[in-house]
Amino acid sequence: MESTLSHYFGYDTFRPGQKEIITKVMNHQNALGVLPTGGGKSICYQVPGLMLGGTTIVISPLISLMKDQVDQLKAMGIRAAYLNSSLTQKQQKEIEAQLRKGELQFLYVAPERFDNAYFVQMVQQLNIPLVAFDEAHCISKWGHDFRPSYRDVIHKVFALPQDFTIVALTATATIEVQKDIMDRLNINKNDEIKTSTKRRNLVFQVNPTYQRQKFVLEYVKKYQKESGIIYCSTRKQVEELQEALAINDIKSTTYHGGLSNKEREAAQNDFVYDRVRVVVATNAFGMGIDKSNVRFVIHYNMPGDLESYYQEAGRAGRDGLNSDCILLFSERDIGLHQYFISSSKADDDYKDKMGEKLNKMILYTKTKKCLEATLVHYFEPNEKLEECEQCSNCVRENKTYDMTNEAKMIVSCIARMKQKESYSVIIQVLRGEESDYIRYCDYKELSTHGIMKNYTTSDLSHLIDELRFKGFLNEYDEILTCDNSVKSLLSDQVAIFTTPFKRKTTEKVNINTVEGVDRALFDELIAVRKQLSEDLSIPPVSIFSDFTLEEFAKRKPESKQDMILIDGVGSYKLKHYCPMFLETIQSYKAKI
Template sequence: MQNILQEYFGYQQFRAGQKDIIDKVIDHRPTLGVMPTGGGKSVCYQVPGLYLDGLTIVISPLISLMKDQVDSLRSMGINAEFLNSTLTSKEKKRVESELVSGNLKFLYIAPERFNQPQFIQMINKCNVQLIAFDEAHCISKWGHDFRPSYQEVISHVMSLPHHFRLVALTATATKEVQEDISSKLGIAPNDIVETSIKRENLTFKVDNTYQRLNFVKDYVKQHRNQSGIIYCSTRKQVEQLSETFDDLEIDNVMYHAGLPKEERANAQRKFIDDDVKLAVATNAFGMGIDKSNVRFVIHYNMPQDIESYYQEAGRAGRDQLDSECILLYSDRDIDLQKFFISSSPADDEYKEKQGEKLRQMIQYTKTTKCLEAMMIHYFNPDEKLEECGRCSSCVQAEKNYNMTTEAQKILSCIARLKQNEKRNMIIQVLRGEETNQISNLGYNELSTYGILKNYTTNECHHLLDELRYKGYLNEHKEILSVDQSAMDVLRGNVEIMTTPFRTKPTEIVDIQTITDVDRSLFNRLVEVRKNLSKELEVSPLSIFSDQILEQFAKRLPDSKKEMVLIDGIGSYKLKHYCPIFIDTIKTYKQPI
């Protein structure tokens, strides 16, 4: 596996979770992988697909996503194809011929393809070794982008005669969604591999400005040479904002479900090919965006839930370079999202769950706690948290109340409890409340019983949240426990600051542009990549990501020996793509 990773993908080491997922898949254990956007989910089926002697079928929700993945595999010299409605009859016959002859390693299809008896007959004759469900959250009713066709295809897949392996992959799945996917695909709890959604190259910011239009105009002007997406809640808003940028002579494409199919495809292709830097879109412009160098994602309106927000914001910085995710909102956004929920044809149970998700989304916009930590806690309540130090809350929130004394009292109280307890019980003990359970456990005899008797329940929640988000308290299945790092607090070695309990500080977005590479050379390399992509008829980013071009512009490699030391350059790209970039760098380095 290591050799395949290095040979084709140019990486020396697997990322977190990848090897674990691949080992389970090879061992014929149906597996669910939950990894962040940009975390390398495709490697989890592409590496075993290359290792196994047969065909890998990838079930993918969007046509554009299929083409980009196929382009990427072809750029590494791997035989891959897709079957969808964009193909002509002649092209379709060619792909089917390749499929039946056994020449294909990867075939990308939409779930609806399994409704065609002719396709099933062809697949039955193939040596199918692996089936991968990409964007697997679409399987679950409780996922933010549920698609009935994704559930319906499962029975067809499970009826295939092959002894195939199965893997499902997604970037956004709460515990409830993970359980739903696993039950439908027969995945055991021990075969769920979840890595942290933390992405240290992303900076999350929230701004409740009432001058949203001025904000985005100023921001885009300052970042004209960077790729970015602005998401809006309605088609009308998309059209108005796109027109505003047209008036400012800022090239942009707009994308929403009301546009003709051809116009949408053209807009998406222009954006992915770097012909246009800015896209203004509704959430219809989402999973199909396989573009690694998006430097900013701005939400002009608040989304309905954190899953949708993370999925869309996660389009930024997939090449691991620093990027910004900015959420603008006002109270009018809340009313709009409530309308969307109430007018939905879904049942009451679904509406109730969506209402709770909206409440948590609103809490995200109002919190003074670390935004990254809050998002991590939403998806995995048991993960150890720490403040990111980058988000608007960490940077701008006025934490001028010293809560060290309260922290020491809380930590001392929890440490003295006879057993691990949930938050509500801890607060009852801290406030000195009288209940039968407290008496039976003898907690009313503790020296710390009632130690915060003058604090309200909400104030205790605030203090506990601060300790949890700073990593001094850990959580497992809603049980809170003291982290080892809390000894520094108890000994008085650190001070803990928080926001005054009843204030709502205004958070200001700090805009920074980081330039640490030779931008002149980088821009020249981008142009070389662009010309090469047109010559080969593939996406520019399937040749080299911006991250790799930045490495070129930093390290100035002028030989294959130096280039192969850069992560992401496999033997195929080294042979077929690198020479033209080496020549460009050599020319650039020559004195005038």
């Protein structure tokens, strides 16, 4: 398993969750993997696909996603292809011939391809050990990007005669969506592997500015060497913002549903191949775009739900380097989404669910708590939380209210209760309220009953949330318990500060850089990658990610033996790509 990973992908160890998923697949257990964007979901079917032999079928929602994945695999010497409407009849026939001969290790198709009887008949004759559902949230009606064709293809896949394993992968699925996927794909609860949605290299920011265009122009000018995506809600806003960028001599491209397939493909390639640094787009852009060096994602408007926001924002920093995820929020955005929901032809249950999701999105823009922890809590309510200490809420300078004494009272109350309780019961006891349940549990006899009677329910919710988001309290199925870290609080080793209640604050915008990188050498390596990209017609980040190039610029390897020790350098890339980079590094060192 590790040797396959090292040989083809250049990594010595798996990322969290990857090995567990692959192990289940190799044991012929259907599995669901929920890994964050940039967490290496593709490897979870690519490694077992290579080990099992035959042809792995990958069901993928977008043509652009298929193309990027196939380009990546070919860049590593892996035989892969896709079948979709972008190919000519001649090209399709060539790929079908390769399939029949068993020459392809991976075949990417859209779910609609299974509507073609000729294709199904051909697939029935192949050696298929594995079927992967990429972007599996598209299966569920409750997912943010539901596609009926994705759900409808399931019974056609199950009707194939081969004895294959199924693996489903997604980055953005709530508990409800995860259960729906597992029910439909016959995946046992024990065969779900989830890792934290935390991505510490992403700096989340909410900026309630009324001068959105001015902010974007200043930001992009400041970071003009960096690649970024700016998402707008409407095509009109995309065009207006792109025009403003052009007037200010900022080169960019646009991507939205009103463009032709050829125009969209050209825009995507310009961005992926680093011919332009900035793309202004609607949410039609981005799924599966494997450009790992996106340094910022700016949302010009608020999305309608946190799943969409996290997936789009998560396209930043897939190489693990620090990147900004900025949400520019205006109250006017709310009305637009409310209109979308009310005018939808969906049933009332669906509209109610979308309304609930919109409310959670609005709360995200207004919370004073850690933004990363807020996102983590949304996707996995039971996960232990901690502040990221870098989002716009964590770095705000007016956390001046010392809540240490209140924190001790809350913790003491929870510790004295004879059983684990929910938010509401804890608040009732702290406020000195009475109920049949409180009398039954003898909570009225506690010394902490009524100890915070002068605080409102809203005040106490704020204080308890603060303790929860700082990791002093843990939550499981809405029940609160004290974390071991409360010992430092009770022994006066720490003080806890929060924002003064109901006070507005301002945010800072920062972009972070990695120290220790020789930037002059890094720029030369970028130029080499770009030239190699053009010569081979391979996207730049398919050759090496920015992370790998930064490691080159830090370590300045002198030989292939040095290079193979760096993450991202596999045997194929060592042979075909590394000589040019070694030559550049040696030439650079000779000059200094």
